[in-house]
Amino acid sequence: MLPSMTSGEKIFQWFAVILVVMMSFAMVYPFIHIASISLSTPAEALRPGIHLFPLEVSFDAYREAMQSNGIWYGFQNTIFRTTVGTALTLIVMSMAAYPLSKKYLPDRSFYMMFIILTMFFSGGLIPTYLLVKGLGLFDSRWVYIVPTLFNTFSLIILRNFFMSIPGELEDSAKMDGANDIRILFSIVIPLSKPILATVGLWSAVMHWNAWFDALIYVQDQTKIVLQVFIRRLVIENQQQELMRIIDQQKSLNAETVKAAVLMVATLPILLVYPFLQKYFIKGILVGSLKG
Amino acid sequence: MKLYYKYRYMFYLLLPAIVWYGIFSYGPLYGIQLAFKDFRIMEGISGSPWIGLDHFRTIFQASNDFPNILKNTIVISFYHIAFGFPAPILLALLFNELRFKLFKRVAQTISYLPHFLSWVVLSGLLIAILSPSSGIVNAIITFFGFEPIYFLGGKQYFRFTLVVSAIWKEIGWGSIIYLAALASVDPHLYESAVVDGAGRWKQMLHITLPMIMPTIAIMFILRIGGILDAGFDQILNLYNPVVFGVADIIDTYIYRVGIGQLQYGITTAIGLFKNVIALALVLGTNYIIKKAGQEGLI
Numbered sequence: 001m002l003p004s005m006t007s008g009e010k011i012f013q014w015f016a017v018i019l020v021v022m023m024s025f026a027m028v029y030p031f032i033h034i035a036s037i038s039l040s041t042p043a044e045a046l047r048p049g050i051h052l053f054p055l056e057v058s059f060d061a062y063r064e065a066m067q068s069n070g071i072w073y074g075f076q077n078t079i080f081r082t083t084v085g086t087a088l089t090l091i092v093m094s095m096a097a098y099p100l101s102k103k104y105l106p107d108r109s110f111y112m113m114f115i116i117l118t119m120f121f122s123g124g125l126i127p128t129y130l131l132v133k134g135l136g137l138f139d140s141r142w143v144y145i146v147p148t149l150f151n152t153f154s155l156i157i158l159r160n161f162f163m164s165i166p167g168e169l170e171d172s173a174k175m176d177g178a179n180d181i182r183i184l185f186s187i188v189i190p191l192s193k194p195i196l197a198t199v200g201l202w203s204a205v206m207h208w209n210a211w212f213d214a215l216i217y218v219q220d221q222t223k224i225v226l227q228v229f230i231r232r233l234v235i236e237n238q239q240q241e242l243m244r245i246i247d248q249q250k251s252l253n254a255e256t257v258k259a260a261v262l263m264v265a266t267l268p269i270l271l272v273y274p275f276l277q278k279y280f281i282k283g284i285l286v287g288s289l290k291g
Numbered sequence: 292m293k294l295y296y297k298y299r300y301m302f303y304l305l306l307p308a309i310v311w312y313g314i315f316s317y318g319p320l321y322g323i324q325l326a327f328k329d330f331r332i333m334e335g336i337s338g339s340p341w342i343g344l345d346h347f348r349t350i351f352q353a354s355n356d357f358p359n360i361l362k363n364t365i366v367i368s369f370y371h372i373a374f375g376f377p378a379p380i381l382l383a384l385l386f387n388e389l390r391f392k393l394f395k396r397v398a399q400t401i402s403y404l405p406h407f408l409s410w411v412v413l414s415g416l417l418i419a420i421l422s423p424s425s426g427i428v429n430a431i432i433t434f435f436g437f438e439p440i441y442f443l444g445g446k447q448y449f450r451f452t453l454v455v456s457a458i459w460k461e462i463g464w465g466s467i468i469y470l471a472a473l474a475s476v477d478p479h480l481y482e483s484a485v486v487d488g489a490g491r492w493k494q495m496l497h498i499t500l501p502m503i504m505p506t507i508a509i510m511f512i513l514r515i516g517g518i519l520d521a522g523f524d525q526i527l528n529l530y531n532p533v534v535f536g537v538a539d540i541i542d543t544y545i546y547r548v549g550i551g552q553l554q555y556g557i558t559t560a561i562g563l564f565k566n567v568i569a570l571a572l573v574l575g576t577n578y579i580i581k582k583a584g585q586e587g588l589i
Contacts, residue, residue: 012491016388023382024401027459030416031404033427037419050427096308099301106294111305115312120570123319124562125542126549130322130336131315150311180300209409212524216550227411234415235528255419262415266408273407274400285471 031266038062038260042253061256065264070233074226077214081144081225082207088145089203090196093155098184100155101162119152132217143217144210144225151206154199157286161195162188198283201276208269230265234258326560332553346560356544357561364540368521370454376514378458379465380507384499386466387473402463410460414528417456418443449534456529457522472506473499508580516573519565541565 032052037045038061040054065071099105100112123131128147137143165188173183189196211227218224273280295302321336326346328339350357382402389395405413420426423439433439442452480498489497523542530538539547541561549558 012388013390016385017391017394019385020389020394020398024398027401027404027463029427030420033420034416046425048425048430048433050430051425092307092311095304099298099305102301105298105301111309115308118312118316120573121320122566123316123322124559124566125545126325126555126559126562127319127322128315129550130325130555131319135314147315150308150315155308180298181304184304205407209407209411211409211411212527216546227409230415231411231528234418235411255425258415259419262412266412269407270404273404277400277403280403281467284467 031270034259034262034266037256038263040256042256045253045255045259058256061260062264065257065260070221070224070229071226071261071264073222074224074229077141077144077223078208078226080141081210082204085145085148085207086200086203089149089151090200092149093151093158093199094184094189094192094196096150097155097158097162098180098188101159115152115155129216138217139220139223141223144207144213147213148206148210151199151203154202157283158192158195158199160286161192165191194279194282195286198279198286201279202283205269226265230261233261323559323563325556326563328556330555342556346557347564349557350560350564356539356548359536360539360541360544363537364519364521367450367453367526367538367540368518370450371457371522372514372518374454375458375461376511378462380469380503382462383466383469383473384495386470399463399466402466404463405460406464408460410524410528413456413460414525417452417529421452443529444531444533446534446537449530449538453522453525453529453538457525460525468506468510469503472503476502512573512576512580515576516569518572519569 036051036054039057039059040051041056041058041060044054044056100108100115102108105111122128132138132143132147135146137146169187169191170183173187178186209227211225211231214223214225214228215231218228325336325339327341327343328336329342329345330336331339386395386399389398421428421442423429423441423444428442429439440448442448476499480502481494484494484498519541521540521542523540523546526538526540526543527546530543542565545558545562548554549562
């Protein structure tokens with residue numbers, strides 16, 4: 001307690017703390033619940049009431065979940081789109097942000113308008129669907145990457161950052177005979193690591209969590225992403241998936257397997273985001289204040 | 292043209308972006324004509340015959356579904372805005388009052404967590420928590436002697452569940468922007484207010500809120516622009532045929548009937564209607580806010 005607080009302020013402070021603790025518990029409990037269920041025996045999982053710690057810990061649900069083909073295809077494709085998609089996005093967006101950051105670019109405001117205008121209208125779901133179909137991207141892993149290459153908000157953030165890089169660095173490189181492309185890749189990009197980290201992380205999270213494009217554009221079950229697998233299992237309650245998993249052990253129940261699958265998909269983000277949150281936060285602050 | 296040659300490398304770099312936006316942002320506009328055509332699969336988009344405003348006539352006059360989905364969209368959106376818009380602001384104000392730095396940081400980190408997960412995963416969590424048989428919420432409810440509530444399986448509570456769970460997901464992340472605005476308020480203003488004898492409440496009313504009004508205004512414009520969205524991701528993962536009557540919104544209808552039942556023409560028309568209204572709303576709200584003296588978005 002800081003000594004400078006009056007007793008009125010102290011009471012208020014405790015009140016605020018209690019509210020925040022309650023809120024934090026509400027945020028965290030669902031994860032504890034699912035973690036607990038995933039480690040429970042089937043009988044335990046169905047028990048009504050609060051689930052904090054399973055009385056008997058059982059890893060059966062995880063074993064069964066990991067044996068299904070769907071989850072491995074899901075992981076493969078999700079990891080593919082997260083790594084390749086993010087890498088390509090960073091490359092092409094940097095390539096575009098750089099020229100747009102130069103005041104001397106001919107017709108620069110036209111190109112900016114061309115891009116920014118797209119934030120205010122949309123073709124709609126059906127026209128976009130037909131377009132993707134027409135481009136032959138159905139049932140291809142590239143449908144996860146190509147239509148999501150650019151994000152206008154991130155592009156603007158990148159451009160603004162490039163604009164803040166001192167011109168002298170590039171001028172001296174030009175005098176040494178480097179052309180624009182070399183300057184971009186050897187000088188500007190290495191200097192932009194923090195902002196690239198932010199933009200890259202946003203893209204990665206988007207790809208990791210993406211599910212709707214996989215749902216409508218992909219029928220081939222070997223090409224679905226993790227989120228779609230989870231959706232099939234947990235939400236659409238597709239019995240075949242469940243039956244295939246549960247076949248061997250009759251005692252295994254659907255709830256524990258569903259919970260295990262949810263945990264498997266959530267743990268990567270849970271483990272990673274506390275360390276990376278500063279990048280995300282910086283990003284939206286920079287973006288919104290300049291925006 | 293000479294300039295284009297001189298800066299040709301720049302344009303090589305810019306080219307992929309222009310091509311991409313051309314194809315994926317402007318390209319779908321070509322398909323909007325389906326709103327005015329009777330789509331025949333065999334003829335494709337260009338070969339299908341024009342039927343003018345027939346789809347719109349059907350939607351507005353003859354449809355049983357459209358009035359209902361429009362109503363659901365607006366009502367749900369209204370609830371989302373009425374409760375979901377102030378929530379992050381209040382949380383930011385609350386966080387701002389905390390004096391224990393470490394506690395504050397940990398609480399903030401926890402509050403952003405649901406934002407980073409997809410609605411697929413969060414729905415999985417929600418379905419488990421809200422279960423009438425094994426979920427904690429109903430455990431508490433039955434402990435007090437009430438009947439278990441079907442949050443997701445009954446019409447009465449579904450919208451309530453939507454709004455509360457959406458707040459749970461976004462309140463933490465949403466508070467970041469407001470916290471930044473709060474942090475940028477000049478402390479001297481507070482100091483002189485204290486000297487003038489202003490208590491907490493007065494300080495908040497006369498300093499804090501007015502200073503963060505510009506931020507609130509911009510966030511509000513953006514929010515209103517999305518009024519016809521109503522949370523597609525969330526609803527598609529949480530709804531089921533039992534609650535279609537109260538939860539089917541424009542976007543879920545377009546997905547289910549358009550893609551699912553291949554009724555491209557009429558759902559494109561609905562989509563066009565939605566996008567035009569949304570644009571009008573953004574421009575309109577922006578105009579009103581500027582007239583009221585705040586800085587707008589555009």
